Amino acid sequence: MNIFLRQIGRPAVAGVFTALVYFSGLLLFLTPLPLFYLSWNAKKGEWFFGVFFAFAIGFLFNFAVLPENLSLSPSEIFLNFSCYLYYLCMAFILSLGVWKRWRLEKMGGVATLMVSALTVMGALLIQRLGFADIHGVFQGFLAESSKMLDQMALSQPQDKQAEMLFLAAQTKEWLAILPKLFPSLVFLATLLTAVLNIGIPRLFYRGSKPMKWAGDFKRLQLPSVALWALITGGVLYFLDTYYFQTDILKIAAINLAIAALSVYFLQGLSIMAFFLMRYSLLFLFGIYGLLILFFQMVGLVVVGLGVADTWIDFRKLQKKETI
Numbered sequence: 001m002n003i004f005l006r007q008i009g010r011p012a013v014a015g016v017f018t019a020l021v022y023f024s025g026l027l028l029f030l031t032p033l034p035l036f037y038l039s040w041n042a043k044k045g046e047w048f049f050g051v052f053f054a055f056a057i058g059f060l061f062n063f064a065v066l067p068e069n070l071s072l073s074p075s076e077i078f079l080n081f082s083c084y085l086y087y088l089c090m091a092f093i094l095s096l097g098v099w100k101r102w103r104l105e106k107m108g109g110v111a112t113l114m115v116s117a118l119t120v121m122g123a124l125l126i127q128r129l130g131f132a133d134i135h136g137v138f139q140g141f142l143a144e145s146s147k148m149l150d151q152m153a154l155s156q157p158q159d160k161q162a163e164m165l166f167l168a169a170q171t172k173e174w175l176a177i178l179p180k181l182f183p184s185l186v187f188l189a190t191l192l193t194a195v196l197n198i199g200i201p202r203l204f205y206r207g208s209k210p211m212k213w214a215g216d217f218k219r220l221q222l223p224s225v226a227l228w229a230l231i232t233g234g235v236l237y238f239l240d241t242y243y244f245q246t247d248i249l250k251i252a253a254i255n256l257a258i259a260a261l262s263v264y265f266l267q268g269l270s271i272m273a274f275f276l277m278r279y280s281l282l283f284l285f286g287i288y289g290l291l292i293l294f295f296q297m298v299g300l301v302v303v304g305l306g307v308a309d310t311w312i313d314f315r316k317l318q319k320k321e322t323i
Contacts (some may be wrong), residue, residue: 011046014038015053018091022084023061029193031084032091036197039095040211047095051088058084079132082122090115090193103215105222108194116187123182138179145175180251184258191262219315220270222263227310230260264306271305274315 017034021027038050062081093114097107127134149168156164178185202211233256240249 008049010038010042011050012053014050015055015057018050018054018088019057019061022058022087028087029189029196030200031087032094032193032197033200035088035091036094036098037201039098044099051092054088054091058088076132079126079134079137082126082132086115086119087193089118090190090197094194094197097214098211101213103213104198104217104220105215107214108191108198109223111194112187112191115193116183116190119186119190120183123186135179138182142172142175142178146172181255181258184255187255187259188262191266195266217270218274220267222267222306222310224310226260226263227307229256230264230307233257233260261303265303267306267309268302268304269306271309271315272302 014034014037018031021034022031035047035050035054039047042050058081062077062084090111093111094107097110102110123134126132149171150165152164152168198214199217202217233253235253236249236256237253240246240253
């Protein structure tokens, strides 16, 4: 009886927590965490029970429990549930990494690339078949943002309105580009989700060293293929600017560059963590706090560290076997 309760109870709890984390809206990026954690401590059969519970409870919440959903259109409800499936897919690939004993680089890379690709292709298919109007969601967001910017500018004193309206117009131009950057935005959100769901448990359970076979973030080493993504983006941008001038290649180049730079930013953080590992946790939080406050300047330095590490292994003098 105890074994039966454990085999059913743990998956049920993981499924319930998965749905609660997602529909609470507070910790959206941590939706895969309960099922990911379950994969460390349960058999595969139990894990799939957990997915079943998560899917069933999520379906119930999305279509029956939440009263605000009654006012949404069928396409909006479908789109909300598709976002939930996005996180369940992330949970599956991260759990697959546990079962296959992948290293951090492979686990995070496969999860980010596969889920991003599936999301972009799924979004295009959903838009094409008319199940949901994703383009309309973007347009609605742009319209609301434009309205809010105008209201903020007009609420300023008369002598500052001209300056604020100019800033609002520039911001609108940047916002108008967002739909074209959809692939890279999905990639960034997926990378952040993977990093949080892998990193937070390892941080809190540092003493027991869960997934020690996965390696250490301080010794993260990206494959050279990431550099080719950055080079390809630069070549496409050059070709479009000086030869083709179609803007299609330019948008593709910008998306590639954003994705590649975000990955190298992560490797730069790994290098920083390696050289700062002797310092106290309070000092580390201070350094990362400065990084957040002055991201535009310091962020480029961190990205540069990550890119340069492809040729200059900054940690080569202290290489040792990962524990």
